[in-house]
Amino acid sequence: MSGFGNGFESEALPGALPVGRNSPQKCPYGLYAEQLSGSPFTAPRVANERSWLYRIRPTVKHWGRFAKIDNGYWRTAPCVETEMPIAPLRWSPVPVPRGKLTFLKGIRTITTAGDAATHAGMAAHLYFITESMQDEYFYNADGEMMFVAQEGSLRIATEFGIIDIEPCEVAVIPRGVKIRVELLQGPARGYICENYGGAFTLPERGPIGANCLANQRDFLTPVASYEDHDGDCTLTVKWGGQLWATQLKHSPLDVVAWHGNYAPYKYDLRHYSPVGPILYDHADPSIYTVLTSPSETPGTANIDFVVFCDRWMVAENTFRPPWYHMNVMSEFMGLVQGVYDAKPHGFVPGGFSLHNCMLPHGPDTEAFEHASNMELKPQRQTDTMAFMFETRFAQRVTKFAAELPSLQKDYVDCWANLQKHFDPKRR
Structure with missing residues (x-):
């Protein structure tokens, strides 16, 4: 796999990529040239997403x-089917x-937000997989999908x-890219963020500068690998919130070479390089943003993918867990491994x-009491991996x-024993 950047190229056969032109009169090896666009053709260069695929058959034959x-159990926003x-x-x-649950049968939607038809919002799903897809293929026309592996390993x-991804790794499949999901080690369980809006990208680092957080070189794209396979198979498409299926006579994973910047990729969350306060105060959780899906409002994300990984906490005279808060953003949170410091139980x-x-x-009663009274020596959070959509x-x-x-149903009781400590006669 190669690195995550502005453009890539890969070929499974030598010379399969045309030289000097994207769509020659005749492609090498008798291939068809096809462009896959994730943005309007006229989008600014920095935001223009597209790849050229050189395939055995064009998609119109798939x-x-x-x-x-x-x-x-797959749902798409807007979806109002219960009131809590x-x-x-x-x-x-x-x-x-x-x-027996293949990828498509094992999706369970937990939340939806926004409106997929307007390319805004997201859905949070769980996936459960007990068997590999065989002669089955899928693509999502409603949004890109981020797989967050929690248990078991997958081959996409x-x-x-x-x-291939394992727990603590993520894979992002752009809108419109065809896949087949197989088990490497199962059964498998994990989370999916279905992003209806702008594609995930690296956040700006601002005053942090050029280094730390998620580094571009750690994102990996796949090496070209094609299937020249004839035989009965099924292609399922998610479009407009509905699943549609058709029968094919050959595999649609027949790309022999490709180049461009609209491609699937993976990232190992253990490579994330966190930054934090080294004197006092608890910094905003935005410093833990791995990827962001921007909106039309600067600084307000359609989605932020945030990770809380192994890190040192050293701030002096500081309440170290996240503070109590109310937020204009809404937070779907999952735990891949270990303990999250604000919710130890x-x-x-x-x-x-x-x-x-x-x-x-915010922190439950036990976390508050512990953090308020603990000795503030350097402390390392170890073997933990929590995330937020x-x-x-x-x-x-x-x-x-x-x-x-x-x-x-008793979750709110985790704050029930928070005590009144206020005493106007004692500072």
């Missing part, structure tokens, strides 16, 4: 008569269901090549929580999520 199929009282919410890990075969690997727009949250939109809980037995 087509047939589509028919609607059951969406299962406003409150911070948390779920224990959902066990992997029994039975894409038009651009193969991506009840929030466990595979679990997830939702703190919606302008609903209060944070969006400017309020997130709606699906009927499936609202009815899960793992919904912790």
Whole structure:
């Protein structure tokens, strides 16, 4: 796999990439040239996303008569199918269901936000996979998908090549890219952020400067690898919030060479280089942003993907966990491994929580008392990996999520024992 940057190229056969032109009169090896665009043609150069694919058959040959199929538990914004009282919410890990679940059958939507038709917002899903897709392919026309592996390892075969991910790694599949998802080690469980808006990109570092956070060189794109396979298979497309399926006579993963900047990629979250306060105060969580999906409003993200990884905490005379807060952004949070310092109990690997727009949250009673009275010596958070999908939109809980037995109905009680310490006669 190669690095994440402004442009890449890869070929599975020598000379398969045309030299000096994108669409020659005749392509090498009898291939077809096809452009895949993730932005309007006239987008500014810095925001223009496109790749040229040199494939055995053009995508118009990967087509047939589509028919609607059951969406299962996959939901798309806007989606209002249940009304829950406003409150911070948390779920224990959902066990992997029994039975045969391929990627498409194993999607369970937890929240939706915004409106997919307007290219704004997101959905947070869980995935459960107990068997590989065989002669099945999929692409999402509604948004790009970020896979956050939590348990088990996956192989994502894409038009651009193969991506393997394990827990603590993520893979991003752009809108319109065809995939087949296989198990490397299973069963597998994890999270997916379906991004309806602007594609994920690296955030600006601002005063931090040129280094730290997520470094561009650590993002990897696949090496070209094609399938020249004839035989019956199924292609499913998510378009307009609905799943559509057709039958094909050959694999659509037939790209022999490609070049451009619109491609799938992976990133190991353990490579994230955090920065933080080294004298006093707890810095804003924006310093933990790995990737961002920008909106039309500068500084206000459609989605921020934020990670809380291993790090040193050294601030003096400071309450070190996150402070209590109400936020205009809404936060879907998951835990891949370890313990999250603000919630030492009840929030466990595979679990997830939702703190919606302008609903209060923060450290539980135990975390507050410990952080308020602990000896403030240098402390290292070890073997932890929590993340947030944070969006400017309020997130709606699906009927499936609202009815899960793992919904912790007593979650708000984690703050019940916070005591009144105020005494006007004592500073």
